Structure formats: C-alpha cells, structure tokens
Amino acid sequence: MSIASQALDQGQGILRLAPAWVPRVYCIPGRRIRLHPDDYYAFGTHRGGIDERWFASTTPADNGPDTSPDEGLSRIVAPGGGVLLRDAVAELGAALIGDRLWRGYGRWPMYSKFFDNLGPLPFHIHHQQQHAAMTGKRGKPETYWFPPQVNNHGGRFPHTYFGLHPSTTRGQVADAIRAFSRGDNRITALSRAYRLDPGTGWDVPPGVLHAPGSLCTYEPQADSDVFCMYESVVDHMPLPAALLWKDCPADRVGDIDWLLDLIDWDINRDPDFAANRRMQPKPVADPALTRDEGYEARWVCWRSPHVSAQELTVLPGASVIVRDAAAYGCVAMQGRGMIGVHRLETPTLIRFGELTNDEFFVSEQTACAGVRIVNASDVEPLVILKHYGPGNPDLRLPLSA
Secondary structure, X not given: OOHHHHHHHHOOOEEEEEOEEEEEOOOOEOOOOOEOHHHOOOOOHHHOEEEEEEEOOOOOOOOOOOOOOOOOXXXXXXXXXXXXXXXXXHHHOHHHXXXXXXXXXXXXXXXXXXXXXXXXXXXEEOOOHHHHHHHOOOOOOEEEEOOHHHOOOOOOOOEXXXXXXXXXXXXXXXXXXXXXXXXXXXXXXXXXXXXXXXXXXXXXXXXXXXXXXXXXXXXXXXXXXXXXXXXXEEOOEEOOHHHHOOOOOHHHOOOHHHHHHOOOHHHHOOOOHHHHHEEOOEEOOOHHHHHHHOEEEEEEEOOOOOOEEEEEEEOOOOEEEEOOOOOEXXXXXXXXXXXXXXXXXXOOOEOOOOOOOOEXXXXXXXXXXXXXXXXXXXXXXXXXXXXXXXXXXXXXXXXXX
16 A cells, blocks of 8 residues: 555545745745744745745745755655655545546645745736746636734735726836836836735735735635746845746747736726625634534635635534535644544644644545544634635535625
8 A cells, every 4th residue: 555545544534744834035934834933044045034834735836946856845744754745646536636626637736825924025926827838837816815823913014916006008017017127116006005904815816916915824826836026126125037037938038018918907907806806704604503513614715716715613622523525625723633533733833844733635535524623622712724626516606794
C-alpha cells in the first residue's frame, strides 16, 4: 500500500497536512499568522519575509529563480514519511477528491491561503484564462475573507483598491503604465479604496485590478500563481519592471496594449462594484436548527462559481456530525478538539518546519458520509474554515440573509 493510500486509510478519509509557508520579496509580514517572530525570514532575507501560508495546495509558488523545491505545496503527514498532496491526488484521483472534480479537472483545482502584510500590496491583476494560457498557466479567480481570529491589528492600510472609476479610459491606464519606471505612477488615483472589516469578504474575478489592504486575509482561489503588477511604488517601496511583465508572453513584453487587454473593463468600471462583489456571511442552514445540534455554519465566500468557503463553529462541549457534498480542505482558527480520528488544535505559535494539528483535507466520500467534530473545551468555541473547489453542490444561490 502506498503512503498516500495508507494515510487516507488510517485517517479514515481525512488527511493531516503540514504547514506550507511562502515568502514574498515585495512584502513586509504583518506577523499575524502564528509564525514564531524569529522565523519570518527563514528562507533568507534575499527571499523576503514569510507573509503567506498556503492550505490544501497542489500549486507551486512562482517566486522566480530562487524559489525553493516544493514551495507552496501541501504535504501530507504520514507514518514512514510524508507525500505531497499533489501526488496523492494524482494517485488516488476520485477516491480522494470525488468523481465530479476528477472527471472535470483531473486535479484538485483550488487552494487557499493566508496573506498577511503590514502594508498594502501593489495594484495588480490576475489573468483571465485566455491570457494565462498564452504562457502555459491558468487564470486566477479569488475570494477574500477577513477572519477576526488573525486580525488583532489592521496593519498600516486596512483598505483595498478595487477596479477603476467608471469614467476611466484605456488611455489613462496606458499613461500610468508608461510612467512605471519613472517613479510613482499613481495608478490607484484611477481606482476606489474600500474599508476592510473583519468578518466580511470580497469576490475578485480574474481581470480585476486590485491592491489588497493590510488585514490578514483568508483567500480561497483557483490553482494558479499568475499575476502582473501595475503599480510602480507601494508603501514607499519601488517595484522592478519585471513584475509588470511577470506573466507576459516573451513576444509581448513592452506591449502596453497587451496589459490593457488583461483588464475586464466591464467589471472594473462597474459603478455598483461594492454591491456586486462584497460578501457578508450567509447561513448554510437554519441557524436555530444547527445550534440545537451544537454548531453554526456560515458561507463566508459564496459569490464565485470557482471556489467557496464556510466558517464552521462547534459550540463548547459539543460533538457533532457535519456532512458536505464535496471534498474540502480546512484549517482551525480557534479552539481544540477532534476531527474524525485526528486531534485538532489551533496553534498559538509555530516554529518554521514544525508540524501542527490544525490543517486537514477531507475526501469527498468521507465528507458525504459525515465527519464527527468534537469541541474539547467547555467554554471556547471551536472555529474551522473549510475551502471547496468549483461547483460545490451545497452552494445554491441565492442564499438567505
């Protein structure tokens, strides 16, 4: 029996995952992802600080030529040595992620992450599929949720620029791109900033310009690390022009029209952008009924057809069985207890390279049969975030208020 099969069998359909840390050279960590203070530059200062932790990831990080082997990839914790989740999916197929996703994609087509920055990120874009395919990559829709448990402070700029003013023209954006190497190109003057509040979220389709703010963000997204940076100076830090052309075909480098074509102009200039993209949590089922059973469940990312996420809260002292129609990854945000046969603990502090008991992957068969989750505390709720791939059968729009 292979390591992956043995781990799935011993875990009764639930895999334990090791933390996957990712640095970014253009970011300063916000220090809210429970990593030890001495370890934020564990990859070396030349790689930048660790400001991301990736969950249920079969997607390698694209951090340039210095990217370390398996960076960004989730690893299964198993007796006799671990195995990458990517390799386990390739081996086990529908037995792990379900027939629907395996037939439709032949892979686990999403991952989630924390990104945790002291200041704002640069104004950038993730490609639509037709543009990403020109460099052999995939388009990247993403969603945001701001968990209260990791937002004890808001950082230096808890606001995000999304899209463009409805009156913005191609010429104005082209002028800003031309000014990229001449100092601050001030491209966010063409956008609108929105205040970020813990306990809320946003839907960010591919082709939308955005400059994420400094809240620690839980981000379910498609399995891609494709982007182009359109802002030349962010939070007083200049960016190299190589990031402007990062995922551009070699024969289109320097072609401003190509960068303009990456933009979904209709969504970016939507005068009702906030009304159409902001997400408030929605109950998965009647809260009165689920509370009687010992838990609460809310959709926290629900606008995108490509990914979705729930916040599950198991009440103090409760033991519940929760059923889902799809495979999912999950991470504990608060509390301790059990998930199936695994001990579940929310860490206070993690050393780089250490294992944790806070992250898991649940096979579709097990999710459908039901997962027993036990809250071992009689005073504190057990809170878990659950991230799903495309076409979640349980997500039926419109949702109730």
